[in-house]
Amino acid sequence: MAAALAFAYVTVAAWATPEIKVSFSGRWRGSNRVAWVFGLGLIALLAVLADATRSPDRSAARSLARELQLTDLALFNEARYARHLTQADRHAAFQDHPMALEHFPAGALTVPMSADARLD
Amino acid sequence: MRAWIERQRCLIDFSVANLGRRKARNLGLLGAYILLVFLLASVVLYGDALRREARLLLADAPDIVVQRLSAGRHDLIAADRLDALRALRGVRRADGRLWGYHYDPTLAANTTLQVPLVNPPGPGETVLGATLARARGLNPGDTLALRGDDGAIRAFRITGLLSSASELVSADLMLVNEADYRAFFGIPAGFYTDLALTVGNPAEAGKIAEKILTRQPGSRVILKDEMRRTYDAVFNWRQGLLLTFLGTVLAAFALLAWDKASGLSAEERREIGILKAIGWETGDVMRMKFWEGALLSTCAFLAGYVLAYLHVFHGGGALFEPILKGWSVLYPKFTLTPQIDLMQLASLFFLSVLPYTAATLAPVWRAATLDPDEVMRE
Numbered sequence: 498m499a500a501a502l503a504f505a506y507v508t509v510a511a512w513a514t515p516e517i518k519v520s521f522s523g524r525w526r527g528s529n530r531v532a533w534v535f536g537l538g539l540i541a542l543l544a545v546l547a548d549a550t551r552s553p554d555r556s557a558a559r560s561l562a563r564e565l566q567l568t569d570l571a572l573f574n575e576a577r578y579a580r581h582l583t584q585a586d587r588h589a590a591f592q593d594h595p596m597a598l599e600h601f602p603a604g605a606l607t608v609p610m611s612a613d614a615r616l617d
Numbered sequence: 618m619r620a621w622i623e624r625q626r627c628l629i630d631f632s633v634a635n636l637g638r639r640k641a642r643n644l645g646l647l648g649a650y651i652l653l654v655f656l657l658a659s660v661v662l663y664g665d666a667l668r669r670e671a672r673l674l675l676a677d678a679p680d681i682v683v684q685r686l687s688a689g690r691h692d693l694i695a696a697d698r699l700d701a702l703r704a705l706r707g708v709r710r711a712d713g714r715l716w717g718y719h720y721d722p723t724l725a726a727n728t729t730l731q732v733p734l735v736n737p738p739g740p741g742e743t744v745l746g747a748t749l750a751r752a753r754g755l756n757p758g759d760t761l762a763l764r765g766d767d768g769a770i771r772a773f774r775i776t777g778l779l780s781s782a783s784e785l786v787s788a789d790l791m792l793v794n795e796a797d798y799r800a801f802f803g804i805p806a807g808f809y810t811d812l813a814l815t816v817g818n819p820a821e822a823g824k825i826a827e828k829i830l831t832r833q834p835g836s837r838v839i840l841k842d843e844m845r846r847t848y849d850a851v852f853n854w855r856q857g858l859l860l861t862f863l864g865t866v867l868a869a870f871a872l873l874a875w876d877k878a879s880g881l882s883a884e885e886r887r888e889i890g891i892l893k894a895i896g897w898e899t900g901d902v903m904r905m906k907f908w909e910g911a912l913l914s915t916c917a918f919l920a921g922y923v924l925a926y927l928h929v930f931h932g933g934g935a936l937f938e939p940i941l942k943g944w945s946v947l948y949p950k951f952t953l954t955p956q957i958d959l960m961q962l963a964s965l966f967f968l969s970v971l972p973y974t975a976a977t978l979a980p981v982w983r984a985a986t987l988d989p990d991e992v993m994r995e
Contacts, residue, residue, distance in 0.1 A: 527633025528626040531912060538919035545926045549957040555673055558783035563677035565733055566714060566813045568844055570671055571746070571788035574727055575944040577718050580789070582851065583844035584682065584811070586691070603943045 573603035625908075628901070632908040635888075647917055649873065654921025654969045655928070656866045661961060662929045663937050664852045666953035671848035673954070674786055678844055679813035680822050682714075683829060684837040691837070693808040698833060702814060705828055707821045713809030715798050719763060719791075724752055726946035728789045730798060737794040743773035747781040748788035748947045761791075766803035773797070784949035862940075870969070874976040877910075881980045889984045890992030902985040903978060910977035914970040922965065930955040 561567070573579035578586060636643045683702065685694035694713075702711045715732040728749055738744055743761060745753075755761060755775055762772045779787045799806065816822050819841070826838040881889075889902055928934065930953055934941075942948045984992055 526626070527630040527637075531629055531633055534916060535919070538916065538923070541923045542919055545923055546957055548930070549926075549955040551955065553952060553954055554782070555954070557780040558674050558786055559677065561779060561783045562674050562786050564735060565731060565787075565790075565792075566679050566712070567786050568675065568678045568682060568839075570674065570785055570848070571729075571748075571790070571947070571949055572785070572941060573943065573945060574729070574789045574947050577727060580718070580727060580729065583839060583847045584684070584691075586689075603941075603945070 575603055579603040625904075628905045629908050629912070632905050632912060635905070636909060636912070643913065646873075647913055650913065650917035650973070651921045651924070653866055653870050653873070654917050654965070655924045657863065657870070657969065658922045658925035658965055659928050659934070659936065660863050660866070661965065662925055663934045663953075665958070665961070666929060666956065668849055668852040669956060670785065670951075670953055671852065672845060675841075675844060675848070678841050680816045680819060680841050681814040681826055681829070682839040683812040683814065683833070684839070685811075686835055686837050691811075693804065693810065694812055694836075696807045696809060699812060701832065702812060702829065705825055707816050707818060707825050708814050709817045710815040712813050714811050714813050715795060715804070716810050717798075717802055719801075721753075721763070724946050726752070726789070728791050728947070730791050730793060730801065732795050732798045733792050738776055738792055738797075740794060740797060741772065741774055742776045742794070744777045744779060744792040745775055746779050746787040746790040746947075747784050748949050749791060750775070750778050752947055763801070765801040771797070771801055781950070785951040788949035789947040870972075874972045877973065877976045877980075879980070881984055886984050886992050889981065890987075890989045893985065893989035894993070899982075899985045903981060906977055906981040907974065910974040911970070914973040918966055918969050921969070922962070926955070926957075929953065 568583050569581045571580070573582070683694065683698070685692050685698075696713055699711050699713060702708055712734055717730055718727045719730055720726075721728050745755060745761070750756070753761070757775050757777055759775050760772050761775060762770050765771050773791075773793065779790060779792075793801070798804070814825070816825055822840050822842070826840055829836060829838050892902055892905075893899070928936065933952065938948075
C-alpha cells in the first residue's frame with residue numbers, strides 16, 4: 498500500500514511538472530506506464546472498498562431464524578451431524594462406528610471442539 | 618524534492634525496461650504471483666464473510682438449548698421438564714421444539730421437518746424451503762408425498778415457499794403442524810426434540826446452564842455463545858480445511874520467494890557489474906532492484922486482491938462452492954455480505970509484498986557490494 502501511495506505521489510508530482518507531461522503521440526516513459534497501471538489498480542481497489550460498504554437486506558432470513566428458533570446454517574445437509582453442527586454430538590470422527598472413517602466432505606471442514614467449548 | 622522525484626522516475630524507467638527485456642519470464646512470474654495472492658485473499662475473505670453471516674443470521678437463536686441424552690445419544694425430551702425450567706430464576710421463556718430429519722429417496726438427501734411455534738401450516742399442509750422446492754420441482758399448490766415412520770404415505774399440500782432470501786438458513790426446511798409432525802414420525806404427545814430457553818439477562822446464561830445440569834443430570838445444554846463459537850471455528854481461516862488450503866498457497870509463495878532470494882542469474886550479476894563499472898552506486902543498484910520487486914509485487918497484490926473480492930462477493934465464491942457443497946444435494950443459493958477489514962487488507966499486503974521485495978534485495982546487495990571487475994569476471 499505504501500509503495501502504491503508513493504507511486505501515486507511520484508506520478509502526480511511528475512505530471513504536475515509541465516516539461517514531462519505524458520504525450521499521447523510520443524513514446525511513453527516507463528514510469529508513466531507504471532503510473533497508469535497503478536492508477537488503474539488503485540481505482541479498482543477504491544471501487545472495491547466502496548462496494549464493500551453496501552449491506553444487502555438480511556431481514557427476511559433473520560426474522561425467519563428468530564421465528565423458527567433456528568440454531569444453524571443450512572450449508573452442510575449431507576449428514577445429520579453436519580446439518581446442525583451446534584446441536585450435534587461433539588464433532589467426533591468415527592461416531593457412526595469404530596472403523597468408520599469420516600466419509601462426508603463436510604466432516605473434513607469441521608474441527609474438533611475445544612475442551613471448554615461445550616458444557617457436556 | 619523535484620530532483621529526487623526525477624531520479625526515482627529514471628530508476629523506474631530503467632526498472633521497467635529491465636523487466637521488459639525478460640518479458641516472458643516476468644509475465645509468467647506476475648501471473649503466478651497474482652494467482653497466489655488471489656487464492657490467499659479469497660480464502661481469507663470467504664472464511665470471514667461466512668463467519669460474519671453466521672453471526673448475523675443466528676444472532677436471535679435461542680439463548681439456551683436443552684437436549685436429553687440417552688446412552689450418550691440425543692433423545693426425545695419429556696415436556697414436563699419445561700415447567701421445571703420455567704421455574705428457574707432468570708428464565709423468561711421456555712418452548713419445546715419439534716424438528717427432525719427425513720431422508721428423501723427421490724432426492725437422495727436429508728430434509729429437515731420442523732414445527733413452527735407461530736403460524737403453523739394447517740393439517741395436511743406444508744411450507745417448503747426454496748432450495749428444497751427447486752430441487753423437487755415443486756410449487757405452491759402441488760402435493761408432496763412422503764413415507765412416514767409407520768410406512769404409510771402421507772401427502773402434504775404446499776401452501777407456500779420460504780423466502781429465497783433466507784436460503785442460507787432454510788434450504789432444506791419443510792414446515793408442518795404439530796399433529797402432522799407427531800403422526801409422521803410416530804412421536805407421542807408430551808415429548809419434544811429439545812427445549813429452547815430465552816433468558817432475561819444473557820450474561821446469566823452460563824449460571825442458568827450450570828443449574829440445569831445440576832437439576833437435570835443427563836441433559837446437554839448448549840449456549841448461544843457456544844453456537845457462535847462453533848461457526849467461528851468452522852469458518853476460521855486459521856483452522857480446518859481452509860488452513861490446509863491456505864498452507865498450500867503459502868508454501869507455494871515461500872517457494873517463489875526462496876527461488877528469488879537464493880541467487881541471481883549470471884546475466885543479472887553481469888548487468889550489476891556493468892552498472893557499477895559505469896558509475897552506478899550500490900545504493901542506486903539497490904533502489905533500481907527495489908523498484909523492480911515493488912512494481913511486480915504491488916501490481917500482483919492489487920490485481921490478486923481485486924480479483925479475489927470479485928470472486929467471493931460477486932462470483933459466489935465459485936472455487937470454494939464444491940468444497941463447501943460436498944455431497945449436499947440441497948445446497949442453498951446465497952450471496953455474502955461484502956466487508957473489508959482494513960487490518961486484514963494491510964496484513965495481506967505485508968504478507969504478499971514485503972517478503973518478495975525483501976527477497977529480491979538480498980542477493981542484489983551481495984552482488985552490488987562486490988568489485989565490478991570481480992562480478993563481471995565470474
